[in-house]
Amino acid sequence: MEYCLNIGILFCIYAMLALSLNLAVGLSGLISLAHAAFYGIGAYAVAILMSDHGMSFWSALVVGMMLNGILAFAVGKILSKFNGDYYAIVSAGLSVIVFSVLLNFKSLTHGPLGIYGIGKPQIAGYTFFSSGSFLMLALLCATLFYVIFVLLDKSSFGRTLKGLREDEELTVCLGYKTLQYKSFAFTLSAIMAGVAGSFFASYIAFIDPTSFQLGEGIFFFTMITVGGLSSAFGSIVGAALLLILPESLRFLGLPYETAAQIQQLIYGALLVLMMAFRPQGLFGKYRM
Amino acid sequence: MKKLMFVLACVLAISACKKESKNEVREEDKQIIKIGAALPMSGGNAALGASLKAGILAAIEDKSKEGLKYRYEAVFENNQMLVGQTATAALKLINIDDVNMLLTFTTGNGRVAAKIADDLKMLHVCATLEDENAKPMGMTTFFQGPTVQSYQKLMLKALEKQNVKKLALLAGNVGVACSGSEQLAELLKSKGIDAEVQCFNPSDRDFRFAIRNYILKGFDNFYIQFFPPQTDILIRQLKENNVAENHIFGSGIDTGTDVSVFEGINHIGGNSGTPKFINRLMEEYKIDNVYMAAASYDLISLAIDAFENAQDVHNVYDLVGYFKAHATRPCMSGECRLLDNGFIANEAEWRTYKNGKPVAFRD
Numbered sequence: 001m002e003y004c005l006n007i008g009i010l011f012c013i014y015a016m017l018a019l020s021l022n023l024a025v026g027l028s029g030l031i032s033l034a035h036a037a038f039y040g041i042g043a044y045a046v047a048i049l050m051s052d053h054g055m056s057f058w059s060a061l062v063v064g065m066m067l068n069g070i071l072a073f074a075v076g077k078i079l080s081k082f083n084g085d086y087y088a089i090v091s092a093g094l095s096v097i098v099f100s101v102l103l104n105f106k107s108l109t110h111g112p113l114g115i116y117g118i119g120k121p122q123i124a125g126y127t128f129f130s131s132g133s134f135l136m137l138a139l140l141c142a143t144l145f146y147v148i149f150v151l152l153d154k155s156s157f158g159r160t161l162k163g164l165r166e167d168e169e170l171t172v173c174l175g176y177k178t179l180q181y182k183s184f185a186f187t188l189s190a191i192m193a194g195v196a197g198s199f200f201a202s203y204i205a206f207i208d209p210t211s212f213q214l215g216e217g218i219f220f221f222t223m224i225t226v227g228g229l230s231s232a233f234g235s236i237v238g239a240a241l242l243l244i245l246p247e248s249l250r251f252l253g254l255p256y257e258t259a260a261q262i263q264q265l266i267y268g269a270l271l272v273l274m275m276a277f278r279p280q281g282l283f284g285k286y287r288m
Numbered sequence: 289m290k291k292l293m294f295v296l297a298c299v300l301a302i303s304a305c306k307k308e309s310k311n312e313v314r315e316e317d318k319q320i321i322k323i324g325a326a327l328p329m330s331g332g333n334a335a336l337g338a339s340l341k342a343g344i345l346a347a348i349e350d351k352s353k354e355g356l357k358y359r360y361e362a363v364f365e366n367n368q369m370l371v372g373q374t375a376t377a378a379l380k381l382i383n384i385d386d387v388n389m390l391l392t393f394t395t396g397n398g399r400v401a402a403k404i405a406d407d408l409k410m411l412h413v414c415a416t417l418e419d420e421n422a423k424p425m426g427m428t429t430f431f432q433g434p435t436v437q438s439y440q441k442l443m444l445k446a447l448e449k450q451n452v453k454k455l456a457l458l459a460g461n462v463g464v465a466c467s468g469s470e471q472l473a474e475l476l477k478s479k480g481i482d483a484e485v486q487c488f489n490p491s492d493r494d495f496r497f498a499i500r501n502y503i504l505k506g507f508d509n510f511y512i513q514f515f516p517p518q519t520d521i522l523i524r525q526l527k528e529n530n531v532a533e534n535h536i537f538g539s540g541i542d543t544g545t546d547v548s549v550f551e552g553i554n555h556i557g558g559n560s561g562t563p564k565f566i567n568r569l570m571e572e573y574k575i576d577n578v579y580m581a582a583a584s585y586d587l588i589s590l591a592i593d594a595f596e597n598a599q600d601v602h603n604v605y606d607l608v609g610y611f612k613a614h615a616t617r618p619c620m621s622g623e624c625r626l627l628d629n630g631f632i633a634n635e636a637e638w639r640t641y642k643n644g645k646p647v648a649f650r651d
Contacts, residue, residue: 002408003383006376103461103489112461114371116399117423204375206399211371250365250380260329260366 005131009203011243012138013196018223018235019145020192026230026286027158028185029165033217034091035193037098038068040212042194043201044102047115057121061198065191072190076183095214102209114208118201138199145192149232161185226274228284237282318359321595323588324387326377329366335577340393340415342573343584351592360592363387367397374400382408388601389591391584402426411607415583417464417540417558418631425630428604430611432583432632436468439539439556440475442636452509456502457485458522460514469513495522499529512538520549547577550641557639559583560648561620586619
């Protein structure tokens, strides 16, 4: 039961991440590889403030959101000068910088030793200690993110984002200040990724920089590419697939000597096949 | 009369044998105790996972020869050495495979599993290198390995013996490698040895500039504390700069599969056990290295003893109580000593390679 609850909680966290990233990539066409950084900042904000400064989860979460918001707004200004592949490369650079800071700013982040003993959220004296209650909270937050995504997608703001995704010059000609739109979408997306990181830190109760490397950012990117760009439902399906697929391979009953390697091979092959036959993802509305 | 006595003796002997076999439980009828291990079994750290796995299997094999009450089986899951994967792998082992205890590797993964073990009241052990002053590990968790301090003590002795006056320490920002090297440098400075530390990121591959810089500053001895592939790269790049093998020192560096690169280098290894144990594991389990295998062997041997002596194998406090009472003992890793924080500290050991094979010897 605990195992299933664990998968459920991780699914909610990944769904939050996928929705946040799809807001930037799918809806706005901003190919961001920086989300592992925002995810990490959210996680570290909660870990440091709760473990080292005794703050509550919610206060730490808000601080993490603010930090991510400020950083994303500032970085978004720089990133908005780039497009397409260049945007991806510069955003990947941000991810590398944040990882290096998490690893080397030891007096604050404890470096490679990580931070443990991170507490659980509390509301009116009730602590979300059990996995079941934590799942409910994470599910509520993931649902909220889903609603935000759908509302944005259907709003005039969302339509403008899609417009600048398809043809930025044309959108500018129509009188829209696209830089502001891009900046807002990126900042909101980063704040949402930070919230997912806060939930991850609180749930696992231990974090170290290895969970927030560039590779993680690529993994999140794979989730939305497989599920489908610009689709809220696709984000959910992508998160579920990329979580459940490797987990289900644990049950193949392969010999121990080769099980791990074969699992990785099957996982990789399935992703290749999916992209070969369905490049826009399962529920994608937009193809890069 | 003689014939009658002979027949009687035979009847008695047969009945005695029958009685004994009646009491003896067949191996397949014994209750199974499952040992779950979440280990790195793919990627760059797979060699470490294979080594720990061999230690677990060897412990079960050896203990089973003693005629045990229960039958022991090991179940393995890959955690890719990632904390998120460790939580999932540990919970899968507990809930789906129904294991009776857990084993993990390295402090970060151990801390994640320790919380799960505490919540689910399960015995958990972890093989790792740790600072002896580390915070407690958990109510139902025991870590085992050499301490950072024992590494330092042994290294200092070797450096003094070789009359080293200047030492450049090259460490990775991985686990306790960097902080341990910094502590060692402080210790060396207090003993009059000129020591400088430089820590590198885990993704770094080119150390030539740092090496040249140290050589220009007059450093002729180098100390490495990193993981593969960086250890291999560092040694090759030191040799490129004409640093001789006997001027290269290290701690816990030979954890990869290509051990030929470590030939002639003096370093402190992690829980390799006796030479006989090393050879046995390498031949019987077809592994290239035995890093930390003695720790997993010791921990599982102790756990099996705890299960055998427990009133109720499902009562974690029975098992924890046994660990607390018996963890301080002579073990495969040398002398094991239980500290107040739940860390079973064992001796650090010198390791070297002769003809491509590791040789461990204790101070």
